[in-house]
Amino acid sequence: MIKVDLNATVADTEDRGWELGLSAYRKLFLIREAENAILRYYPEDEMKSPMHMSMGQEAGAVGVCLALRERGQIFATYRSHAAFLARTENVHAFFAELYGRTTGPAQGKGGSMHLSLPAEGHVCSSAIVGSCLPLAVGAAFAYRSRREDKISCVFFGDGALDEGAFWESINTACVMKLPVIFVCEDNDWAVHTGREARAGYDSIVQVMRKTRCLAESMDTTDVEKIAAFTSNLIDQAQQKQTPAFLRLKCCRYLEHVGINSDLAAGYRSAAEVDSWRARDPIDSQRQRLRQRGLPEAVLLNLEAEVLQTIEAAVTAAKNAAPPSPAELWTGVLP
């Protein structure tokens, strides 16, 4: 492990305004490496939870969560490793839940598809496409009723655009003028079904612009651009008292569910995935920080610290106890 004197360089980064860029990189690297740890340990078959990997899609979750800050309460999907870690950075809770241990937030009753840590800003995740959108709208109503400085944000894939709950939620949020940010992580695929088979319109953003919500689209892996743009979108939405819809074009590197590549299946273009990998969000952010003059040592130190945290989380999860059989019956009716 590389040892670096962090104290000297942290002051440097703050002085040069690197703080946001560095915290973005930390989140990106944490998510990518946590998923790399899943790739390493999943074959041991101790994490018995269907894995819908975020790999390739990290920039959206991180950029949006940076823009939301502490006031953001997020709702997500079965593919929410990135959103969960971007919002909470709680890698211990993450692995404990994936391993199904008593130390997990839901003691393994939720697993990978139902990550939830409300005290740290991740309210819940659903494995039924589109099902968290209405919850985000209702939560926004609650925040407004209680005059709380919170914003609700819901992440969903482009498959959710096909669901009635999407249109109903947008409509309701517009009618009630609620502070919800709808974030569509558009990776083109609903499992293996492409948009030609699903969309009766050309551009979802154009359609959304006909409603009373602000609607924007981005096609980038640049986390800082996403953070800045989203921050601006949230400000505008708050000013105008409307919900906001943000479509983020992205690429799912791996198969729909599981830890492998599925390019050999031939249903999507390998060249396109390669073009996304060439502008990988984690690598790009690292290069940018280096180009800005951030010392390599700072990055290496940060990476070493993150990797250590991940390994510690995996080890702690493996060593933690699984729930007792009696736990099956607790918590059905609080």
Place this chain on the structure above:
Amino acid sequence: MRKISYAGAVNEALAQQMRLDPSIFVYGIGVPDHKRIFGTLNGLLEEFGTERCFDTPLCEDTMTGFGVGAAVSGMRPVHVHIRVDFLLLAMNQLVNMASTMAYGSGGKLQVPMVIRAIVGRGWGQGYQHSKSLHSFFAHVPGLKVVLPTTPYDAKGLMTAALQENSPTVFIEHRWLHWAEEEVPESSYTVPIGKARILREGTDLTIVTASWMAVESLRAAEVLSRRGISIEVVDLRTISPLDEATIAASVAKTGYCLAADGDWVPYGLASEISAVVSEQCFGQLKAPVARIGFAFTPCPTVRCLEDEFYPNFGRIVRKVESMLSLEPTDLRDEFSYSHERKFKGPF
């Protein structure tokens, strides 16, 4: 004590609890319109304003999820549906989301939400405005299902539901809305999950709920003139089910008729039958009998509708066959209908 109607009792429970708890809000299609959901929401808009009493777009599923989202964020939503049938549009949010939130979050999220739905009947309601479906909801762990019969219980159970931390489906039969009885003005609760002996008896137990409890009481009254003593157990809540009260009654009488205002196969009557078979097998003097809707969609035309619904006469006949009695002459007996409203008291 003053008498109020069932609809008035629901209204009073809501108003009283809304005064005490600012997190309660009432919403749903048509909630603030001039009809105020059969008068059950009278005065709420005026007293609590549009933030706590409001109309919604026609999207039952999303508005149910809206309630779940508000509930996990500290509110107590009361979602109102003028027919139970419309709740079928909300099954995803009820079954996949509301019922699993607490369990799936390790208890970190709770859904203190009440889903009120009204059962329609008569004057051509037909097959999409007449369902009760209580056993659909009772089949799902994580939902509580309440269907009060009397105004007293309606107020007490609504008050309890508004203090409950689990999603509670609260089913009101439209014909019960007119029933009147003495109801205390002050706030009180009736415990969720507890049945009530509506009429004591020694010869046969009828286990029932909601409108069928009224029909069961009518049947008990008719049979009492022949010296037959019927005990009527009004379940009030069907999930959790008060098995102990059912078992104690059947152990006493040795006979059980499960009378339900819903379809029989896989339904509440069948569940009661199973519970009684498991817990009272040694005491039973005859097999448990079940009575409910004809296993058809509900027809619109009156003459067929009369065939579809079980009533006190059908119950009397069933009891007679269970106890090997000669048929009672029912030709001059009064029967409730849409026009001849039941107004209580119990």
